[in-house]
Amino acid sequence: SQQGEEDPQALSIQEGENATMNCSYKTSINNLQWYRQNSGRGLVHLILIRSNEREKHSGRLRVTLDTSKKSSSLLITASRAADTASYFCATDAGNSGNTPLVFGKGTRLSVIA
């Protein structure tokens, strides 16, 4: 079953603009992860934020986590055409380390040069 749900489903922006994607989930978690998938390729890990963290940065990526609202956001600053991809949030079941990640359906980001 789907745990995370991304919003919006699709996003189109101009190069240089910021892109914000949101993720909501249903149950308690150990961590939340964001992945990117380029067309025809496998998923690539971007960033992991633990349940006791509120914000994390990695290069042009900024992730926030609000466990009280069961939501996360991924911000890509100064977007580039190469950022065009689908972005997925993924969560675990929360009670044990021995669980898989469950993925949402993703946000399709198009960055127009």
Added chain:
Amino acid sequence: DAGVIQSPRHEVTEMGQEVTLRCKPISGHDYLFWYRQTMMRGLELLIYFNNNVPIDDSGMPEDRFSAKMPNASFSTLKIQPSEPRDSAVYFCASRPGPVGYNEQFFGPGTRLTVL
């Protein structure tokens, strides 16, 4: 490290045929996952293994699907008999340890088309 290796990359078969997808996880990773991706249903977890033992196969759609992990460096996902609705991209992923501290590494996927 070569990453997670999947074969074949593309498979076209006819309905009723047996299909076997293969995966070599990253050496030293304790967990192996099989996912299926379609436009309609997104990325679905089919089954996962910990130390070669199947832990949860509740995502396997029906008895036509089976998965094995005979050793730490190899896993197969078999569909017998295949049906057109099995057409999807199948991903294998591996992880070095518990989910709380570790990302999952995905293979390039196998695109399956059942005619």
